[in-house]
Amino acid sequence: MNAAVAALVALGIGVIVVRRRSLATALVALQGLILGVTALSLEGGDSGTMVVAGVILLVRAAAIPVLLVLARRRTPERTLVAPTTSVATRLLLATAVVLVAVAATPPLGLGDRVAEHGSVALLCLGITTVAVRRPAILQVLGVLVAENGVYLLAIAVPGGVPAVVELGVLFDLVLVVTVAIAFAGKIHERVGSGDTDLLRGLRD
Amino acid sequence: MTSTEALLIALPAVPVAVAALVFLAPSGRVADRINLFGAVLTAAIAATLVVLALDAAPGVAASGSWFTLDVAAGVFLALAAAVGFASALVSPTYLRHAGRSWFGERRSHVYYYAAFNLFWAALLALPLAANLALAWLLIEATTAASALLVTFSGKRSALEAGWKYLVLTTLGLGVALLGIVVLYAAVGGHGPASLGWDALARSAAGLPARTTLFAFVLIVVGLAAKIGWAPVHNWLPDAHSEAPPPISALLSAALLPTVLLIAWRTQLALAPALGQTAVQELFLGFGLVSLAVAVPFLWRPLPWKRLLAYSSLEHMGIIALGIGFGTPLAIAGVVIHLAGHAIAKSLGFYTAIPLLRQDPGAARRAARGVARFSPSTAGAMTVSLVSLAALPPSPLFASELMVLLGGIEAGLLAVAAVAAVLLALGFLGLAHALLEGLYGGRGSRGTGPRPRSARAVALLSGVAVVALLALTVAACVLPGSDLVRGLMGGGA
Numbered sequence: 001m002n003a004a005v006a007a008l009v010a011l012g013i014g015v016i017v018v019r020r021r022s023l024a025t026a027l028v029a030l031q032g033l034i035l036g037v038t039a040l041s042l043e044g045g046d047s048g049t050m051v052v053a054g055v056i057l058l059v060r061a062a063a064i065p066v067l068l069v070l071a072r073r074r075t076p077e078r079t080l081v082a083p084t085t086s087v088a089t090r091l092l093l094a095t096a097v098v099l100v101a102v103a104a105t106p107p108l109g110l111g112d113r114v115a116e117h118g119s120v121a122l123l124c125l126g127i128t129t130v131a132v133r134r135p136a137i138l139q140v141l142g143v144l145v146a147e148n149g150v151y152l153l154a155i156a157v158p159g160g161v162p163a164v165v166e167l168g169v170l171f172d173l174v175l176v177v178t179v180a181i182a183f184a185g186k187i188h189e190r191v192g193s194g195d196t197d198l199l200r201g202l203r204d
Numbered sequence: 205m206t207s208t209e210a211l212l213i214a215l216p217a218v219p220v221a222v223a224a225l226v227f228l229a230p231s232g233r234v235a236d237r238i239n240l241f242g243a244v245l246t247a248a249i250a251a252t253l254v255v256l257a258l259d260a261a262p263g264v265a266a267s268g269s270w271f272t273l274d275v276a277a278g279v280f281l282a283l284a285a286a287v288g289f290a291s292a293l294v295s296p297t298y299l300r301h302a303g304r305s306w307f308g309e310r311r312s313h314v315y316y317y318a319a320f321n322l323f324w325a326a327l328l329a330l331p332l333a334a335n336l337a338l339a340w341l342l343i344e345a346t347t348a349a350s351a352l353l354v355t356f357s358g359k360r361s362a363l364e365a366g367w368k369y370l371v372l373t374t375l376g377l378g379v380a381l382l383g384i385v386v387l388y389a390a391v392g393g394h395g396p397a398s399l400g401w402d403a404l405a406r407s408a409a410g411l412p413a414r415t416t417l418f419a420f421v422l423i424v425v426g427l428a429a430k431i432g433w434a435p436v437h438n439w440l441p442d443a444h445s446e447a448p449p450p451i452s453a454l455l456s457a458a459l460l461p462t463v464l465l466i467a468w469r470t471q472l473a474l475a476p477a478l479g480q481t482a483v484q485e486l487f488l489g490f491g492l493v494s495l496a497v498a499v500p501f502l503w504r505p506l507p508w509k510r511l512l513a514y515s516s517l518e519h520m521g522i523i524a525l526g527i528g529f530g531t532p533l534a535i536a537g538v539v540i541h542l543a544g545h546a547i548a549k550s551l552g553f554y555t556a557i558p559l560l561r562q563d564p565g566a567a568r569r570a571a572r573g574v575a576r577f578s579p580s581t582a583g584a585m586t587v588s589l590v591s592l593a594a595l596p597p598s599p600l601f602a603s604e605l606m607v608l609l610g611g612i613e614a615g616l617l618a619v620a621a622v623a624a625v626l627l628a629l630g631f632l633g634l635a636h637a638l639l640e641g642l643y644g645g646r647g648s649r650g651t652g653p654r655p656r657s658a659r660a661v662a663l664l665s666g667v668a669v670v671a672l673l674a675l676t677v678a679a680c681v682l683p684g685s686d687l688v689r690g691l692m693g694g695g696a
Contacts, residue, residue: 106414106415106418107414107415108386108389108415108418109386109389109390109412109415110389119382120382123378123379123382126375126378127375130371130375136367139371140371142375143371143374143375143378146375146378147378149378149382150378150381150382150385153382153385153386154385157385157388157389157393158389158393159393160393161385161388161393162337162395162396164396165337165341165396168337168338168341169341169344169381172341172344172345172348175344175345175348176344176347176348176370176374178348179347179348179351179352179370180370180371180374182352183351183355183363183366183367183370186306186355186358186363187363187367190358190360190363191360196367199360199363199364199367200364201360201361201364202361202364202365202441202442202445202446204441204501204504204506204510
């Protein structure tokens with residue numbers, strides 16, 4: 001579990017740092033795969049919960065990334081949307097976010113401090129990704145990193161979270177990602193780029 | 205299955221069915237009729253359930269594993285149903301001149317009604333949810349449909365508003381979900397039933413205080429992003445100002461309060477674990493910050509719908525204060541405030557339809573001199589802003605007074621005093637905006653003939669005046685009633 005959490009956090013940092021949407025999508029797909037495999041290994045042989053974990057793995061590691069890849073192909077960028085901050089600054093920021101999240105998280109009663117820390121760190125990394133990355137697809141990936149943090153905590157709960165809730169959350173996630181992808185396409189059509197900074201017209 | 209259970213299933217099922225049926229409509233006019241028929245049926249079912257819920261006050265009319273028809277459900281269902289019904293009635297008037305949308309001109313009615321009814325269905329089901337996890341799923345379900353509606357016009361500014369709304373509220377709900385998972389682990393994780401309001405209230409006293417407080421803060425802070433409480437309100441002014449007016453009304457007068465109910469129910473259920481002070485401080489903090497952030501904007505010359513959006517922030521702050529004070533008088537004030545705000549704010553947003561037809565520039569700058577070119581629109585603006593500013597005999601005057609007196613009764617004189625000063629400043633700001641809107645500027649900016657929507661809004665103004673005055677009378681008898689007693693023990 002510890003190695004899986006470390007890998008998830010490292011991938012989350014990667015989403016903030018990398019420049020290309022394709023690479024960031026691959027990192028989030030890998031997160032989905034690690035989470036899915038971890039969930040399956042913790043289920044302990046109950047066929048019903050194994051099926052649910054399998055479905056979640058397929059959706060998080062395959063279906064959603066495929067949707068994002070298709071969205072990226074439909075919205076080609078002539079040039080890379082230049083990040084407003086350097087790679088070093090983003091790496092420093094992401095590391096600081098993880099350290100603060102780990103330091104500030106009180107015991108959550110799950111009995112697995114590494115999972116608790118990793119979960120809150122991923123949530124904070126997702127929020128940071130949305131705040132510092134401009135391309136719409138990267139912001140959707142930020143939302144997914146944050147949701148992966150919640151899912152990590154859910155699979156670390158002794159006995160797991162009820163399947164009906166997990167599937168409901170997954171359905172809502174797919175719905176929101178689908179709408180977000182439609183938005184990303186429309187933004188690209190309207191402003192000729194997926195750069196959300198070009199939309200900043202509403203101010204008081 | 206009892207007849208009440210059948211009605212509870214039919215309530216969200218009818219709008220979902222309408223959302224599917226409108227795709228069969230060969231024209232926009234037929235889609236209008238299908239939507240209208242569905243809205244009447246949905247409102248009738250909702251009205252029956254509201255009567256059943258309020259009749260059983262302070263008890264619970266019906267409950268099951270996933271639903272509850274208690275007093276709180278009745279009050280908030282009434283809000284969601286009434287505003288949704290009014291928005292359904294007004295929508296054809298808006299769509300008649302909406303022109304091109306994200307979905308193109310030919311099928312725009314169909315996609316609008318499909319998204320509208322799916323949004324409404326989730327909103328109607330939300331107050332009835334007897335379980336925190338189910339409530340979260342329903343709140344998230346409102347996001348997708350309502351984000352599409354915010355962006356309906358397809359304009360660049362609407363895309364910006366819709367995107368901001370979608371991303372920020374989804375992240376907020378992610379934070380709330382983390383809190384729910386922490387809470388689920390704290391209660392021992394015995395299946396979804398352990399997140400029911402009753403089950404949470406029963407187990408609360410034995411929960412670890414620190415973990416429960418962390419979960420509670422995550423849940424409320426996450427929901428605050430959807431309620432629009434400052435400082436996590438950034439999407440609110442943009443979404444409310446860019447959405448079609450009937451949708452702005454639904455967002456402001458129904459969505460925000462209904463999500464707030466879930467934060468309130470969570471507070472009532474977990475209070476034994478947290479102690480009154482901790483929950484009080486969180487709500488009072490959000491209330492005061494929301495007021496403090498909103499008031500300066502009420503003084504600025506903002507476009508009409510943007511002004512109303514900041515007024516929503518102010519009013520959600522007042523409701524947070526009322527819940528934070530938590531005395532019977534403050535809770536009675538909250539009920540009146542919810543209803544009065546819903547009526548006045550919906551009317552305000554509907555007024556934007558004729559206003560923007562006659563003065564399209566008012567979408568990007570403050571309205572000026574409306575009384576000179578459209579007396580009926582000016583009348584509706586007056587009813588809306590006078591009520592929202594809480595000028596007597598507005599029921600919002602009575603409700604704000606009750607909330608503030610409730611604060612004093614709770615021993616929180618300093619908080620009540622700061623809130624009173626902010627409310628007074630907010631009143632002056634709105635009064636100034638109203639006078640400028642009616643008589644400010646030079647000459648007549650309005651062009652073209654008086655739109656049919658102006659007549660519809662004039663009629664709605666009359667209905668709103670009667671309803672607002674009835675609420676003012678109700679404010680005199682509500683404190684100490686079974687309804688308030690039901691709400692105080694409410695969701696738990």
